[in-house]
Amino acid sequence: MQDADSFDYVIIGAGSAGCVLANRLTESGRYRVLLLEAGREDLNPWIHIPLGYGKLFTNPKVNWLYTSEQEAATGNRRIAQPRGKVLGGTSSINGLVYVRGQREDYDHWRELGNAGWGYDDVLPYFRKSEDQQHGADEYHGVGGPLTVCDPSEPHPLCEAYIAAAEQCGYPRNPDPNGARQDGFGYVQMTLRNGWRSSTATAFLRPARRRKNLSVITRAHATRVVFSGNSAAGVEYLHRGQQRSVNARCEVILAGGAFNSPQLLQLSGLGPAAKLRDFGIGVIADMPDVGANLQDHFSGRLVYQSTEAFTLNDVVNNFGRGVVEALRYLFLRKGFLTMGSLYAQGFLRTDPTLPRPDIKAGLVLFSADKAGADLHRFSGFSLIVILLQPESRGTVLIQSADPLHAPAIRPNYLATPKDREVLLAGLKAVRRIMDAPAMRRYIAREHEPGTSCANDADLLDYLRRRGGISFHPVGTCRMGNDAAAVVDERLRVHGVQGLRVVDASIMPTLVSGNTNAPTIMIAEKGADMILQDAAGR
Ligand SMILES: Cc1cc2nc3c(=O)[nH]c(=O)nc-3n(C[C@H](O)[C@H](O)[C@H](O)COP(=O)(O)OP(=O)(O)OC[C@H]3O[C@@H](n4cnc5c(N)ncnc54)[C@H](O)[C@@H]3O)c2cc1C
Numbered sequence: 001m002q003d004a005d006s007f008d009y010v011i012i013g014a015g016s017a018g019c020v021l022a023n024r025l026t027e028s029g030r031y032r033v034l035l036l037e038a039g040r041e042d043l044n045p046w047i048h049i050p051l052g053y054g055k056l057f058t059n060p061k062v063n064w065l066y067t068s069e070q071e072a073a074t075g076n077r078r079i080a081q082p083r084g085k086v087l088g089g090t091s092s093i094n095g096l097v098y099v100r101g102q103r104e105d106y107d108h109w110r111e112l113g114n115a116g117w118g119y120d121d122v123l124p125y126f127r128k129s130e131d132q133q134h135g136a137d138e139y140h141g142v143g144g145p146l147t148v149c150d151p152s153e154p155h156p157l158c159e160a161y162i163a164a165a166e167q168c169g170y171p172r173n174p175d176p177n178g179a180r181q182d183g184f185g186y187v188q189m190t191l192r193n194g195w196r197s198s199t200a201t202a203f204l205r206p207a208r209r210r211k212n213l214s215v216i217t218r219a220h221a222t223r224v225v226f227s228g229n230s231a232a233g234v235e236y237l238h239r240g241q242q243r244s245v246n247a248r249c250e251v252i253l254a255g256g257a258f259n260s261p262q263l264l265q266l267s268g269l270g271p272a273a274k275l276r277d278f279g280i281g282v283i284a285d286m287p288d289v290g291a292n293l294q295d296h297f298s299g300r301l302v303y304q305s306t307e308a309f310t311l312n313d314v315v316n317n318f319g320r321g322v323v324e325a326l327r328y329l330f331l332r333k334g335f336l337t338m339g340s341l342y343a344q345g346f347l348r349t350d351p352t353l354p355r356p357d358i359k360a361g362l363v364l365f366s367a368d369k370a371g372a373d374l375h376r377f378s379g380f381s382l383i384v385i386l387l388q389p390e391s392r393g394t395v396l397i398q399s400a401d402p403l404h405a406p407a408i409r410p411n412y413l414a415t416p417k418d419r420e421v422l423l424a425g426l427k428a429v430r431r432i433m434d435a436p437a438m439r440r441y442i443a444r445e446h447e448p449g450t451s452c453a454n455d456a457d458l459l460d461y462l463r464r465r466g467g468i469s470f471h472p473v474g475t476c477r478m479g480n481d482a483a484a485v486v487d488e489r490l491r492v493h494g495v496q497g498l499r500v501v502d503a504s505i506m507p508t509l510v511s512g513n514t515n516a517p518t519i520m521i522a523e524k525g526a527d528m529i530l531q532d533a534a535g536r
Contacts, residue, residue: 006246007034007214009529010234011254012221012263014039015089016515017502017522018254019199020129022215023145023207024526031533032212034245035204036236038220039085047092048195049328051311051336056093057371062086063093066258068408075464080370081408082470083256087217088200090256091515094470095340096189096196097361098148100126100177101510101517104355112507113480114488116524125523126177126516133188139178145202146519147192151342152333156309157380157441158186158343161362164438165345168431176346181511182356184345190515191339194332199519219243222402224251224267224498226283231498237402249533250497254522257472257504258395261290262406264476264485264500265397269492278400284494288483289476290406293393294509296359296469297412298385299426299462302366302447303433305378306440311335311365312374338364341383345432346511349424356511358425359385360432366446370467379446382433384425385469387511390415395475410472413462422466423458471514476504489528490521501525 009025011018014037022035044062046052056062057080066081084090103119110118127141133149136142162172165184173183190197207213218239225233225244231251235244253260264270268283270290275282314320314335328336342364346356366379391414398407413419433442444450448461476485476492484493486505492498503518510517 005244006248007032008247008249009033009252010245010247011035011252012234013037013089013253013255013259013502014087014200014204014215015084015254015256015502016091016199016518017525019088019091019202019204020519020522021252021254021501021526021529022213023203024523025529026207026210026213028530029210029212031249033214035213035215036219036221036234037087037215037217039087039089040217042087042092042198042200044086047086047088047198048201049336050096050189050191050194050196051338053093053095053340054371057082064258064405066405066408068410071409071411073411073413073463074466079410079468081258081472083258087204087215088198090470091190091198092196092200094515096191097339097341097344097513098177098188098190098516099344099512100520101512102181102355105508105510109478109507114478114507116488117478122520122524125520125527129519129523137178139175145206146190146199147197147202148188149191150188151186152194152337154186155342155364156307157305157364158362160437160441161343161432164432164435167435167437170345170347170432173346176344176512181346182348184343186343187339187341187361189339191337194328194337220402221255221263222266224253224263226268226495229283229494230496247497249536250499250529252529253476253498253500254502256502257293257475258406258408260500260502260504261395261475262397263402264289264492266400266402269495271396274396278397280400286485286494289485290395291392292474292477292507293395293408293410293472294389294391294474295410295412296385296387296471296509297389297391297418297422298383298467298469299422300447300465300467301382301384301426301429301433301445303380303382304443304446305380306443308378310378310380311338312377312379315365315374316376335364346387347425347428349421349428357387357421358428359387359511360425360429361385375446377446382429383467383469384422384429386418386422386425389418389509391418392474410468412466412468419459419462422462423455426458426462469513471509473503473506473509473514476500477507478505479507489532490525499525499529
């Protein structure tokens, strides 16, 4: 292999984590870095217009379009598992909502044996990445690459929602990423001047001017190559051609919660018997590679509104659509600047709980399912999300062919507690919908409908129609026990020169969204990689 094919660091995947790593590892100019991305350049305009995320949900040019295996607990449905396949990865197709999770989530990571991952340890990395519209304070940073801001304007339905929650005894909280998460308010989004702030635009674009960074798109990594038990390089397919590259210091996997465990398994790190079944030579028998999959399962309440002020009304009326497009073009305001949620609340289904266990997000439109056409009537939806699921699933290869999707078995709703908490959350949100401030805007409950009233019916509804927040994590779990996949410096146990730095390393799912935490993980991961390089 020629020197031109050697880099200090080879990063696999230009997603939420990979773009941050590419930026931070090339900042000093000291290291040559190669970023391999299976997807293309982020040229599709719908990536950059926030509301465009709905158009990316089923687009194979920017999305891996995974689906989960059929499972009885969710009505034998194949649930869509979209993942970004483009520069910026899933941060280029996500719903833009910026929520970090709770202090307790990170303190729990530390209690599990991960030194340096408590809330006070990770807060500086959230602040470092951030350019917060409201300015800097104890919890927020300014001047970082990632712009975080409020919706472009208030909306009467959100005002009613927050007021109705207050009428039910829940506090108003303008900043769930601040001192406390409890309460209701508008969401903040990763948005800059009305455009999406993906990690490709925020972190990668400025770094691409550097001579020590090479980026290859449409480069699908097929295997990490080992010399003994040291990662020495990567094989990849580039536009149909098999190619390889050397990594002088490290190979860093940032392929996300489905693809990172898949690539480890294809490279010989995983459950040995499973790998042998597919004729893959075993480098390390690691049963937990691909185990511990967690996601935020949710229930949805859909309402017909008494007022024609939802996105449904705009999409179904040509004249209003034109006005909305012009407002976006000239003022950077309105529905086109909107992500998935507009307002949200964090609540405790039992007031004696130490922290919120449910998130209730308000969506200013309604459809039969994510990515489908909007209803013809004025509609809005409430997404009721189980914040701390107990259920655990798996991601396992089903072939030695790297282009064959892994089998995703999420095992949603597997524990009684998961079902009970989500059920209690649905009922709590229905009570908020029935409070005076909200009631005036509700013509009827479209789904599941008021006839779905008792626990058995609601549970059945969750099984048949429940969805997810698209927050898979945990499949390359960080820990210092024998079964963990990476240690607290994100180095893969038992081998040299290989790290995983993405959402898959979370030992437990955070009680928020997962883009901001993944960016934090990459900020901290980059620091650790550079510290280790300096000590070499
Ligand atoms: C529809 C949707 C809405 C969401 N909404 C929100 C939200 O509002 N707020 C929020 O915080 N989170 C949201 N999320 C989740 C969040 O965006 C993800 O958790 C986060 O982006 C994961 O980051 P990652 O770096 O782990 O993986 P990704 O961002 O998925 O990056 C992985 C990258 O690696 C590439 N890759 C994978 N395998 C290979 C390979 N073998 N070779 C080369 N390249 C490879 C992929 O193409 C991709 O670019 C949403 C997700 C989805 C799907």
